[in-house]
Amino acid sequence: MKIGVVGVGAVGSTAAYAMVLNGVGHEIVLTDYNPKLAMAQAEDIRHATPFSNPTTVRAGDYSDLKDARVVVIAAGVGQKTGETRIDLLARNAGVYASIIPEVLRYAPNAILLVATNPVDIMTKVAAEIAGLPQSRVIGSGTILDTARFRTLLGTHLGISASSVHADVLGEHGDSEVLVWSGARAGNTPLIEFAEQTGKPITDEVRARIDTGVRRAAYSIIEGKGSTNFGIGSGLSRIVQAVINNEHAVISISTVSREILGVKNVALSVPRVVGANGIEATLFPTLAPDEADQLRASAVALDKAASEVLSATQN
DSSP, X not given: OEEXXXXXXXXXXXXXXXXXXXXXXXXXXXXXXXXXXXXXXXXXXXXXXXXXXXXXXXXXXXXGGTTOSEEEEOOOOOOOTTOOHHHHHHHHHHHHHHHHHHXXXXXXXXEEEEOSSSHXXXXXXXXXXXXXXXXXXXXXXXXXXXXXXXXXXHXXXXXXXXXXXXXXXXXXXXXXXXXXXXXXXXTEEHHHHHHHTTOXXXXXXXXXXXXXXXXXXXXXXXXXXXXXXXXXXXXXXXXXXXXXTOOEEEEEEEEEEEXXXXXXXXXXXXXXXXXXXXXXXXOOOOOHHHXXXXXXXXXXXXXXXXXHHHHHHO
């Protein structure tokens, strides 16, 4: 199956590279406003195929996205000096307004996978522009935050992160909600597992892990300018679930009809992902304080998205 990637900077190119390493899809087409960059990234990734999987990787324009099953959109503009967040978002909405119709012109049946930050608001923008069923406009959401949470819990407990089952919900950003109440190690509730193994979850441990998840992007960006490996792998995982029709449960973003009283807001809760995109939305049992935090996250995202959509319409 063919996969498109629009915008092949650090995130888009790493997502394509991760897909090659993981054997996701048979053909990956890279598209960018800078054709030379797309060609260079395609050639560089193609040189990895002898060590991984025989995936066809090439640069192209929108017409080369024809029949793509999934198109990852990782394009966007940087913030200018003195520019407000809403102004930046409005400019990125303009970028999407030029990209999405061209993608759908050649790949009308594609599932759109949004990676541009702030991803929840851009997912809402993409859904408004595309006019597609909500199941076919997916944001990477908190897949990366969830991976960070599981990694730090695994490190504390001394077990593989893949044996930790815990989610981050809400915004991919400062208002995200770490769901401690439902976390498990293997099939054992997290707190019980931690006590049995002599590694209790104290207030200090909880605070350290919370900060580690919530502030991870800031420390990574301070050190190297951007995050790309974690999110690139996360995007590859979402595409894999679609391509293989896995019916996998992943915490990702899309426009939800209602979340705790907030209507038509894009944020992350667990979703079932298969060949048709999002097949079902799940709502886990939350502790009262977690539900309050998720509602606050939904309200904040709804307000920001409304401001952006209003700015683009004026």
